[in-house]
Amino acid sequence: xxxxxxxxxxxxxxxxxxxxxxxxxxxxxxxxxxxxxxxxxxxxxxxxxxxxxxxxxxxxxxxxxxxxxxxxxxxxxxxxxxxxxxxxxxxxxxxxxxxxxxxxxxxxxxxxxxxxxxxxxxxxxxxxxxxxxxxxxxxxxxxxxxxxxxxxxxxxxxxxxxxxxxxxxxxxxxxxxxxxxxxxxxxxxxxxxxxxxxxxxxxxxxxxxxxxxxxxxxxxxxxxxxxxxxxxxxxxxxxxxxxxxxxxxxxxxxxxxxxxxxxxxxxxxxxxxxxxxxxxxxxxxxxxxxxxxxxxxxxxxxxxxxxxxxxxxxxxxxxxxxxxxxxxxxxxxxxxxxxxxxxxxxxxxxxxxxxxxxxxxxxxxxxxxxxxxxxxxxxxxxxxxx
Ligand code: AOS
Ligand code: ZN
Ligand code: ZN
Numbered sequence: 406x407x408x409x410x411x412x413x414x415x416x417x418x419x420x421x422x423x424x425x426x427x428x429x430x431x432x433x434x435x436x437x438x439x440x441x442x443x444x445x446x447x448x449x450x451x452x453x454x455x456x457x458x459x460x461x462x463x464x465x466x467x468x469x470x471x472x473x474x475x476x477x478x479x480x481x482x483x484x485x486x487x488x489x490x491x492x493x494x495x496x497x498x499x500x501x502x503x504x505x506x507x508x509x510x511x512x513x514x515x516x517x518x519x520x521x522x523x524x525x526x527x528x529x530x531x532x533x534x535x536x537x538x539x540x541x542x543x544x545x546x547x548x549x550x551x552x553x554x555x556x557x558x559x560x561x562x563x564x565x566x567x568x569x570x571x572x573x574x575x576x577x578x579x580x581x582x583x584x585x586x587x588x589x590x591x592x593x594x595x596x597x598x599x600x601x602x603x604x605x606x607x608x609x610x611x612x613x614x615x616x617x618x619x620x621x622x623x624x625x626x627x628x629x630x631x632x633x634x635x636x637x638x639x640x641x642x643x644x645x646x647x648x649x650x651x652x653x654x655x656x657x658x659x660x661x662x663x664x665x666x667x668x669x670x671x672x673x674x675x676x677x678x679x680x681x682x683x684x685x686x687x688x689x690x691x692x693x694x695x696x697x698x699x700x701x702x703x704x705x706x707x708x709x710x711x712x713x714x715x716x717x718x719x720x721x722x723x724x725x726x727x728x729x730x731x732x733x734x735x736x737x738x739x740x741x742x743x744x745x746x747x748x749x750x751x752x753x754x755x756x757x758x759x760x761x762x763x764x765x766x767x768x769x770x771x772x773x774x775x776x777x778x779x780x781x782x783x784x785x786x787x788x789x790x791x
Contacts, residue, residue, distance in 0.1 A: 410716045414754045417712060418680055419705050420464040420492045420687040421455055423448040423472050426698070429691035436693060440777035445472040446483055447781065453487035454698050454773055458764035459705045460755065464492035466687060467534070469527055471497070477533035491534040493580065493642070493685060496527045499544035499588070507545040509565035510558040510594045517561060524569045531577055538642065538685060539569070540615060542582040546589025546596075558594050563604060570608045580641040580685070581605055582615035585622055587652055598630050605639055613641020617689055618657070618668070619648040628667040635675045643668075644689030645708060654691040656700055658707030665707065666743050669715035678712065696774065702764050706751075713747035 426448045428437050442448040445467070452465040465484060474480050481491050498508035498520040506512065508520035527539045545562070547553050569579055583601040584593055595601055598614055605612035614634055618627060634640035647653065647660035658665045672678055686708065692700035719738050726734035752762035761767035768774075 410713070410750075411754055411757065413678055413716055414709065414713055414751070415460075415758055416680060417461045417678065417709065418464060418686065419459075419462045419708055420466055420685055421452050421462050421701055421705070422466045422468070422495075422687065422689055423452065424468050425688065425690050425692060425701055426451040427471075430693045438696065440774065440779075440781050441697065443781055443783060445474055445480060447777075448472070449480070449484050449489065449491075450487060451698050451777075452701075453484075453489045454768065454771075455701045455705060456489050458702055458761065458768045458771075459709070460758045460760045461709060462701075462705050463489050465489055466493040466495055466540070467491055467530075467536075468495040469497060469523075469530060477530050481534040491536055493538040493540045493687065494527045494531050494534070494536050495540045495542070496524050498523055499542075504544070506553070507558070507594070508543060510543070510545040510553075510561045512553060512557075517565065521565050521568055524565065525572055528569065528572050528574075528577065532574065537576060538578050538580050539573075540580045540582060540642070541566075541569070542584065542615075542617075543593075543595055544588050546586075546593040547591050548589055549591055552591070555592055558592075562594050563607070566604055566608055566612070570612055573611050578611045578613055578641060578683075579608075580613050580615045582617055582620070582644065584617065584620040584652070598634065602634065602637070602639055606637075610638075613683070614639050615642045615644055616640065617644035617646070617652075618664075619644075619646045619652045619654060619689075623650075627664065628671045631668050631671045632675070635671065635677055640677070640684055642685035642687055644687055645704070646688065646690045654689065656690060656692075656695075656704045656707065657688060658704070658711060662707065662711060663743060665711040666714050669708075669711045670718060670739065670742075673712070673715040673718070674720075678716075698774070699765060699768060702768055706764060709751060710747055713750055714742050714745060717745060717747070717750075718742040 426442050428435050428441050430436055442451055449465055456462045484491050503516045509517055511517050531539055581601045583595045583597050585596055601614045605614055645657035647655040647657055649660050677684055688704050723735055723738040755762045
């Protein structure tokens with residue numbers, strides 16, 4: 406296999422979410438697991454395990470206030486000592502009773518101010534942790550026609566986004582995530598990539614769109630959105646996960662590995678896998694019934710496998726077939742890559758990196774799972790249902 410494929414795989418970076426290590430569930434039940442973290446430090450320690458065995462997940466996203474600490478600089482140092490660093494700061498303006506009718510789009514100016522203050526606090530935390538990105542996901546929306554003015558809510562949203570944008574430092578960015586529905590069912594205030602894109606475009610280059618793979622209508626062609634946003638320089642990040650029905654937050658690549666390959670193919674074709682491309686490849690998952698650290702390891706491996714398949718696409722043959730209008734030939738080039746078993750290649754790459762070729766087995770052998778069960782009593786819920 407050519408050197409550039411191996412080099413790209415060695416350099417790949419996937420960011421893991423702190424909330425994946427806490428207990429989570431659905432609105433029906435949160436199943437408590439033994440040994441889950443009791444504080445942000447322990448979540449970071451678990452994330453460091455994922456990096457230890459995969460070698461490509463050295464970044465952990467925080468969620469405020471779930472990961473609130475007194476000293477963020479100390480937390481960043483703690484992460485560094487474990488060989489990982491703090492990545493995106495995820496804001497939370499969806500959990501307080503005040504936000505029943507919205508946060509930054511709420512008709513009540515007091516509540517809008519409270520939400521904005523939280524978003525600005527997240528930028529303060531970025532200053533302390535050295536994070537580049539603040540990630541904004543709004544649960545804001547309405548449940549009934551006539552409940553509120555759709556246009557006024559867009560105005561309020563634009564006002565808040567602009568205030569956060571103005572607060573960003575030179576090398577900081579804001580990432581705006583969209584979601585088709587839930588928790589609001591009639592209108593979400595940022596329901597789709599077009600809405601997120603329009604706001605980000607108006608704000609400027611430091612505002613970028615986040616694609617959460619679970620946040621679309623069934624059948625949506627996500628790789629088209631990827632290609633479009635890449636072309637416009639507006640793709641800031643992924644929240645990778647899998648869905649069968651809605652925002653299932655299952656392990657990425659579990660439900661539809663072919664879709665994940667098609668997404669990574671667009672990334673590779675646009676030369677956007679590079680760490681300086683400005684795209685944050687993040688997981689946004691919940692492990693409700695499976696053990697959390699192995700769930701994250703498996704997810705990182707799934708992204709890695711899709712990436713390897715995208716990297717081995719015979720680009721010259723694909724270009725030629727496309728130029729010649731050879732529909733079946735072009736499709737065959739892509740399918741050849743997708744149908745290739747890249748696991749031996751990845752095992753070799755891991756060996757080159759000084760890692761065990763089988764991260765799942767290596768973690769299972771390590772004894773870490775037993776150690777945290779023995780040491781940690783009374784672990785935390787990740788934050789909310791799912
Ligand atoms: C919610 O559905 C989203 O996927 C968000 O990314 C959310 O902010 C994240 O899961 C953690 O808060
Ligand atoms: Zn998300
Ligand atoms: Zn989601």
